[in-house]
Amino acid sequence: xxxxxDLNSFLWxxxxxxxxxxxxTIHVPYTRVWDFIPDNSKAAFQASARVYFELDLTDPYTIxxxxxxxxxxxxxxxxxxxxxELYWRLKRHLDYVKLMxxxxxxxxxxxxxLYADYLFNAIAGNWERKRPVWVMLMVNSLTExxxxxxxVPVLDLYLAQQAEKMKKSTGAVERVEEQCHPLNGLNFSxxxxxLNQTLLQHESVRAGSLQAPYTTEDLIKHYNCGDLNAVIFNxxxxxxxxxxxxxxxxxxxxxxxxxxxxxxxxxxLIYKRNERMGKRVMALLRExxxxxxxxxxxxxxxxxxQGNGQSLGRFARPES
Numbered sequence: 476x477x478x479x480x481d482l483n484s485f486l487w488x489x490x491x492x493x494x495x496x497x498x499x500t501i502h503v504p505y506t507r508v509w510d511f512i513p514d515n516s517k518a519a520f521q522a523s524a525r526v527y528f529e530l531d532l533t534d535p536y537t538i539x540x541x542x543x544x545x546x547x548x549x550x551x552x553x554x555x556x557x558x559x560e561l562y563w564r565l566k567r568h569l570d571y572v573k574l575m576x577x578x579x580x581x582x583x584x585x586x587x588x589l590y591a592d593y594l595f596n597a598i599a600g601n602w603e604r605k606r607p608v609w610v611m612l613m614v615n616s617l618t619e620x621x622x623x624x625x626x627v628p629v630l631d632l633y634l635a636q637q638a639e640k641m642k643k644s645t646g647a648v649e650r651v652e653e654q655c656h657p658l659n660g661l662n663f664s665x666x667x668x669x670l671n672q673t674l675l676q677h678e679s680v681r682a683g684s685l686q687a688p689y690t691t692e693d694l695i696k697h698y699n700c701g702d703l704n705a706v707i708f709n710x711x712x713x714x715x716x717x718x719x720x721x722x723x724x725x726x727x728x729x730x731x732x733x734x735x736x737x738x739x740x741x742x743x744l745i746y747k748r749n750e751r752m753g754k755r756v757m758a759l760l761r762e763x764x765x766x767x768x769x770x771x772x773x774x775x776x777x778x779x780x781q782g783n784g785q786s787l788g789r790f791a792r793p794e795s
Contacts, residue, residue: 482568483699484500485500485516485698485701485719485774486516486519488519490691491494491760493766495760495767495768496520496523496769497770498520498769498770498775499773499774500584500771500772500773501630501773501774502630503624503629503630503691503694503698504624504626504627504628504630505627505628505630505633507624507636507695507699508617508630508695509630519767519769520634520637520771524763524767524768525643525644525645525646525759525763525766525767525768526539526635526638526645526646526768527645527756527768527771528635528645528648528650529631529647529648529649529653529772530647530649530650530789531645532598532632532644533636533639534637538653540651540655541651541655544651544655544656545605546601546605547580547606551601552604553565553603553604556607557607557667559669561674565610565670568677568678572617572766573599573688576591577618580622580623581623581625583626584623584625584626589625594626598613598617598625599613606666606668607666608658608659608670610671611673615673618690618737620692624691631771631773634771639683643716647754648756648759648770648772649752649755650705656743660739661736665732666734668729668733669736679751728744742770752772
C-alpha cells in the first residue's frame with residue numbers, strides 16, 4: 476500500500492453505541508511497529524475511556540507472580556531434574572549466548588547504559604531455578620535479533636503506559652495463573668522432548684547448518700503489513716511464538732509427542748482461553764454500556780510472561 480491509511484489493521488469494531496474496539500498487539504518493541512499501525516487504531520485508542528489488557532503489566536504484583544510461577548517447586552534446581560547431558564548442553568548454549576551478547580548489542584542500547592552482563596542477568600540470571608518449559612521459552616528469546624530489540628517497551632506495555640498517562644481507566648481480563656498453569660501442565664517427558672528439540676534447533680543455527688525457521692523480523696513484517704493470513708498467524712501453525720516441534724524427519728514416536736504438545740497448547744492456550752476471555756469481554760461490555768472500551772490482546776501468542784496473546788478472528792469484523 477502507498478499510504479498508511481490503506482494498510483489493513485488488527486482492529487475490530489464491536490458495533491454498539493458507543494462502540495467498543497478489539498485491537499491485536501504484538502510482543503515486540505513498539506518503535507518497530509508504531510508507524511505502521513493505521514490511524515483508525517490510534518484514534519480508537521485515543522477515544523476510549525477504558526482500556527483492558529490480558530494482564531496488567533504495570534502492576535508489580537503481576538510481574539512478581541509471573542516470575543514465581545516459573546520457578547521449580549521445593550527449592551529444586553534444573554541440575555536436580557534434567558538428564559545430565561541435556562543440562563550440560565543447555566549450560567553450554569547459555570555460556571555461548573553470554574559470550575556473544577556484547578557483540579550483539581547496539582550502540583543505541585549501550586548509549587542508554589544497557590550493558591551485556593546486566594541484560595543477560597535480566598533475561599537468564601535465574602535460569603537454574605526455572606522450570607524446564609520456561610527455560611525452553613527463554614532460550615528462544617536469547618537470539619541476536621531479540622537481544623538487539625531489548626530496552627524499548629513492547630507494544631502492549633507502551634499502550635498500558637500511554638493509557639496511564641492519559642488518565643484512562645485500565646484493567647486486565649486474565650489472572651497470572653491462567654497464563655502460567657497451562658504451560659506448567661505439560662508432563663515431564665513432553666517438556667524434556669520440547670527442551671531437547673529447542674536446543675537442537677539453536678545448536679544447528681550456531682553451527683551454521685540451519686537457518687532460523689521464522690524470526691521476530693518475519694513476525695514484525697507480517698504485522699506491519701496487516702497480514703491476517705500470514706503463516707505465523709495461521710491456525711495451521713502452533714500458537715504464535717511457541718516453537719513448532721512437528722517435523723517429518725522425527726522418528727514416529729517423537730512425531731506423536733510433538734503432535735500431543737501441539738494439540739495441548741492449541742486447546743489450552745487458544746480454544747479454552749478464547750472462550751474464557753470472550754466471556755469476560757462480554758461481561759465488561761455489559762458493565763460499561765455507556766463507555767468506549769478498547770481491548771488490547773496479542774495477535775500472536777508469546778506465553779513467556781511478557782505479553783501473551785491469541786487468535787483474534789472470532790470476535791468481529793476487522794476494520795480496513
